[in-house]
Amino acid sequence: MTGTATGQLTAKDFTTDQEVRWCPGCGDYAILKCVQRTLPELGVRRENTVFVSGIGCAARFPYYMSTYGFHTIHGRAPAIATGIKLANPDLDVWIVTGDGDALSIGGNHLIHVLRRNVDVQILLFNNEIYGLTKGQYSPTSRRGTRSPSTPKGSVENPISAAALALGAGGRFVARTVDTHQKRMPQILKRAYEHRGASLVEILQNCNVFNDKVFSHITDKSVAVERQLHLEHGKPLLYGADDSHGLRVTPGKFELEAVTIGENGITQDDILIHDETNRTLASLLAVMEPPALPVALGVIYCDPAPTYGDGVKQQEEVADGEASIESLLRGGDRTWTVMG
Amino acid sequence: MTGTATGQLTAKDFTTDQEVRWCPGCGDYAILKCVQRTLPELGVRRENTVFVSGIGCAARFPYYMSTYGFHTIHGRAPAIATGIKLANPDLDVWIVTGDGDALSIGGNHLIHVLRRNVDVQILLFNNEIYGLTKGQYSPTSRRGTRSPSTPKGSVENPISAAALALGAGGRFVARTVDTHQKRMPQILKRAYEHRGASLVEILQNCNVFNDKVFSHITDKSVAVERQLHLEHGKPLLYGADDSHGLRVTPGKFELEAVTIGENGITQDDILIHDETNRTLASLLAVMEPPALPVALGVIYCDPAPTYGDGVKQQEEVADGEASIESLLRGGDRTWTVMG
Amino acid sequence: MEGNTAAARSPQREVVEEVVIRFAGDSGDGMQVTGAQFTQETAIFGNDLATFPDFPAEIRAPVGTTFGVSAFQIHFGSHEVRTSGDAPDVLVAMNPAALKVSLDDLKVGGMIVLDEGTFNRRNIAKAGFDSNPLEDDTLAPYQTLRLDISKMTLEAVKDLDLSKKESLRCKNFWTLGLMLWMYDRDRRATVEWLNKKFSKRPEIAKANVTALNAGHAFGETAELSSNLVGFTVAKTDVAPGVYRTVTGTEALAWGLVVGARAAGLKIMLGSYPITPASPLLHNLANLKAYGVTTFQAEDEIAAVCSAIGASYAGALGVTSSSGPGIALKTEAIGLAISTELPLVIVNTQRAGPSTGLPTKTEQSDLYLAVYGRNADAPLPVLAASTPTDCFEVAIESVRIATKYMTPVMLLTEGYLANAAEPWRIPDTDDLPSFPVKFRTDPEGFQPFARNADTLARPWAIPGTPGLEHRIGGLEKDSVTGNISYDAENHQHMTDVRAAKIAGIARDIPQQEIQCGEETDVMVLVGWGSTFGPINQAVRQAREEGHSVAHIHIRYIVPLPSNLGDLLNGFDRVLVPEMNNGQLLTLLRSTYAIDAEGLNKVSGKPFRVSEILDAIRTRMGDAS
């Protein structure tokens, strides 16, 4: 873990000596592996990388990354990360957070870090449950979720991380799945390359308190019919042999699933994915089976100046090296008492 | 202020003896007057009405309403209101909040009260500034706003209250203007009638710290060209003699302004307002001059079960009157020690 | 249920007065269930007891590691039992890791019951043993009972058509059966519990019952054929009545419900999950039938605010959390103080600072409770000292909150929340009644006009015609409640807020000496869960001839009015606390006395011996 991290690094170089303490079978393991594999590909330097997390199972993540790491307090990672970036804009800052951490106690910091467009990557491990505190429902839990605090089922509408991020003015929103070891690196890469706040929602299985909550979209038997993998500029196709697609319901601001070849539908009727269209993104963000497939990949990416850019610009004008002499004696409001 | 409030009440019945202490010329006066005029029309009872506020100039509102009133702490009114509704679902609860109170420190509570769909009315006085603390920029202040804390101009992207509310899953979103004494009562009425959380953004002039910040849409000279007054089921027309309208940019998820009669545009090309369409609402929410008019009126209204409904249902099943005897001695885990 | 028909007595049973058993195993081994069932059978048998569940921080730590060990300690006896015991007499170790972490605590000469079947090379290494402890002299100082429990369990349930994994899951019931035999306890409650718990999977119930019986049978058989000894611990002589075992969490939940009933109110709990406070939320979430609404808020601030809103609207607002969450409620608690609304704030303390050690126990939030607010913002603080005491402290908190229109901070501890003890269920007729009278009369109503006696303002709730009024966190006129910037008014309101809380001292019991005499030389003053070890240590010290007494404080703010005089009567005041001296600060500042602290901040409860040693050191030889 010592020595400058330059040259060709491997996943192992990003691994610490700390025993990983998630439950056996937890989806977090796959995500960890994927991040450790992807960072070398991004060519980042270990000493230049900081993982910041809140509290939760997900938030243990930094302990397992041999970069700089800060396991902070519940919900506040975006605020701490903002301070880190303000103090040293050259650092690569990754936030790791859970659905409770990010969307319950930390909801306000999340929307503000997105709105300000601070240049950080946010990995939101959504397992639709509070793992660390033993299984209470979270803001992403579906209505009716039975949990220790809702023995008769929850009566709240779940929030969509992606829709909220878009509503808050986020400029990069993506979604992936813990087990998608092939696709996730691509998405992490896109998030890293995006200058500004990048939100990546990762559907993550908590096999202890919410096992198989995503099986209706991740099970092998249904995956191909219920996952739509977005690619900018490509038609919104899914299903075996791209047999299905999305089109705009004629005359309405709505998306509908259609089958190629049925009712005269051809490839040409299928909408083309445009990452830069916020409205399309809002529609993709909230799609749910069975009516529609779940959108995975980069839902929205439309870069804008970052918060750091604005701050830097004002600081450059100010230069930051003025003398204490000028501070204390500046202005014309001093006088001298002779000895 | 004593006596049961039944029978025909007037605005005066909703006025307290406390001297109103906003700055002379503040837009808050007009809103207060309007609310005091509207409540009698809604047929509400004074004793059944609670105004809950956070902190800020706007938040002084409850002191001037001769109903029950709770001036709480900065940003937390939605949480306090939720508690009030849980303790007594029969009360009419109005939240009064500012852009700082609701969207800065209180952002998280706002999104959660909307998501849960607690049956309250939220009046968000947006003056794009922190009034009470003497003029710092707020989350709704436009980029470049010079204020005591941003002497060189702010470098943050403003948040849209309406867009955020939609992203959070709000079911009722409307917008009005402090001086719109004729239209505001209609909107307040709609908000009151909507079962669930209703967000009404009120553009409010702070003549001391942010004077005329809305003049580009409220000035008599531009109002008609820059305000679109929404009506469900009616075409999205605006301008003198409804000369302009909005249509969907062909092939895109975008709205554009068109002039009736130009380029072959007719009334038929104009989009019809559908309050229940969230996507349309998202587009309307963020429209800004000069390209597009500002949307005023009910942007979105699509009722859903309230939080209170869900809670009540579970409580009715439970009945709430079980005996202490059964609590302490219930189950089969007791034993008796004989004397 | 009634009676405690014990299993057939065996002639060889040794009689012992008390025993401390620790069940330890992997977190997946079901040690908490085992402990709880043993506790239940022991309670039904008629012994006084105390328990200490101690589970790992991780949800499911990797199998076989020391940090994944889950333990449950029970101390029971034929006399009164005050602590869960310093050192186990018996250690039940389900794997090498469990042995490893508990070995240091075990009494020399104590007994180890271990599952030999798990002592393979891999597990031994994972536990951090350099060599196999069964083969070197690690276990020499102890009596060891090596049993291949895994194998015997598999054997017992082999006809039941379960997978191997499922079969092995019954190991803990096999072990429980053996231990129940060893201490001559019944199995009936356990069998009933299993049948109920697995009513939808009767095959699992059956397997566990079979294992339980097999373990028991093994004891009976082995006793005859080997050196295995059974023990008898005679019943404790306790007051007649109906009993059950309760954890601190249960007692607290029920106390709140009983208190709210006494006040004629519904409860609205606003909470946010946090270890070790969540069980109270879970418990109350199941009590809808008793007039309890629970609201899992988006954070602790919303939680306390929702409770304040509920109190404002006429329910009993309750909020619960642990240290870091209570810290977040600080600002809002100030609002409740300023608006003088009732509120019960439960702090189930854990080890800190910051996130600290969430699963470990500590009593280090007394400062936060007493002093932790901006400006002069006093509130009553009460602390529970045993699991069953939580019941009464909860009722008292409700009484004080509603009578004095004030938030009340109720301090409990992770240890108390999870520990269990037998409880004599009070007669419903003996429960208190202190009905709240909401103000309804508009005649002369003023929101801040006070009851001359209690200094409480009226509780006037929305929905009441004619009482419409406004309150808030700005300073208020002392009568109308309207905003007032008047200097004298602010002084007056500051004084009256302080006087109201101080005046509660007239309405609480005088401080008693828990053990010892006013004329003793030294007094140990404690609060909270240290009750057991302090009391036990003082008793033992007195038996050794030391002139030492024990005072245990439930009412921390305000302190009982006679406490100063009491303390001044002793030459020496020693304050054992599981923090760095927090009650100590309060006592020293209140009474300007040179009290001394005895502090332990390790996340673990005091041992009796630690306190006893401190007494001996200070008292010298018995005088």
Added chain:
Amino acid sequence: MEGNTAAARSPQREVVEEVVIRFAGDSGDGMQVTGAQFTQETAIFGNDLATFPDFPAEIRAPVGTTFGVSAFQIHFGSHEVRTSGDAPDVLVAMNPAALKVSLDDLKVGGMIVLDEGTFNRRNIAKAGFDSNPLEDDTLAPYQTLRLDISKMTLEAVKDLDLSKKESLRCKNFWTLGLMLWMYDRDRRATVEWLNKKFSKRPEIAKANVTALNAGHAFGETAELSSNLVGFTVAKTDVAPGVYRTVTGTEALAWGLVVGARAAGLKIMLGSYPITPASPLLHNLANLKAYGVTTFQAEDEIAAVCSAIGASYAGALGVTSSSGPGIALKTEAIGLAISTELPLVIVNTQRAGPSTGLPTKTEQSDLYLAVYGRNADAPLPVLAASTPTDCFEVAIESVRIATKYMTPVMLLTEGYLANAAEPWRIPDTDDLPSFPVKFRTDPEGFQPFARNADTLARPWAIPGTPGLEHRIGGLEKDSVTGNISYDAENHQHMTDVRAAKIAGIARDIPQQEIQCGEETDVMVLVGWGSTFGPINQAVRQAREEGHSVAHIHIRYIVPLPSNLGDLLNGFDRVLVPEMNNGQLLTLLRSTYAIDAEGLNKVSGKPFRVSEILDAIRTRMGDAS
């Protein structure tokens, strides 16, 4: 700028040693500017002085109301001045409401200068007078100078082509001109200030200068023609040097910048607006050129967290707020303590509890500072006692935070933040230097290995190759910083965190007696802004022959190591505080001494007389 060429002396000037003037008017009347300019000219003239700006809670209260009155009090003299004065000698009242609210404070026989032009029926009624005070005997006990200032101002600027409203806005400068004449002060700095301030609207500058000169000329003329008297207050004998006036806010901002420079760091201030703390944010927002980044966060929690993040990344994290906002930071401060990162937390205290009286001053957050966190979480607490003292306390806070790797709480008060006094600008060469050394050497690096002397851990910032490590709020191994659930480690870390803070006592000055002797009978112990009134009262009491001393504490945690001995030397310890006895608690508990409190919680500073009376009562006749 240099010198203080006074206006031509008039032969009739009366010589006085000191004077207290209060400028009072509507919030729109520009009283704060008037006061500030008078202060500036007085300082340049060479008098020692102290000020007390007192503005209304409302942004723009309705014109003419008493709650809309804005006042500015200045006390200056030819000798050292310690307070802004108990009672004004001169009241400048710009309208009836201003007269109404200040009348009670005015010295009997004092002078009132009032603008007759505003005393119409409407204004008189709005001010709450039953009849016209100019016509009844309300003003009988005073010398009253009735001037139609409104009219004379309009007259003066009538040729300048301003609207009536704009013209009337110059009233305050007319008045200032008169008062500057009356006390024989220059006008040059004011003229310069006006020209600069209104450089873009020269017509406004001109009008104000014209009014200023007209007021001054009125004095000169009237003096000759009427009974108007001018005064002379001789220069104070002060050390030579370059001076300026500073408010506490300015001094604090500059102290932070100087401290950060001394440490070789940039500042990152994370803050959220709140009265009366916002001016520090505003001030620092203008200091980008001095290496300051300011971040207006979404709330106080984000503010402190961003500062923690900044410190983690190698800047000096600073966060500022007032009571309710500091309360919100409680949890995060625990994280900074646990991770041992430097951080300066500035609390500009205001009157509470809850929202309280935001614009009023108080010193009631000492409890919150010292005790207000979950678990055992000690941090150093420093308090500024005068506006200029803020400069040094800020530097000290930075020094301690960076040297000991700890958050530091810096307490100041609304009163100090806004009050001004002359300040001898230190020589840049005399400023301290305490450069931070970030850890860079990977050899043997351990995040929690400590400096044997300070017990500080190394500051190893991201970006440094080879030092990659993880920190967090869970309890850490005492060397590696990895998560540790070990009981002994937790005890050790708790002890070492406490020892580190306690050890700072070796690195701060011994407590001095500000006035009096160790051998005196009674000592008054204060902290914060009560310095002035206590010191003045003690001096007067000593002159009366009372054996009384004054100790003023800057280092509240840890207390100076000799303080206990010092206090034990007195028979009696009296602790005046603008709270209900918070330092008192700390002193009583630390030293187990029976100190007594003298408490005032009205939102207003102590008067010297209040403290003097308390001394007299306790000391009986002069001994």
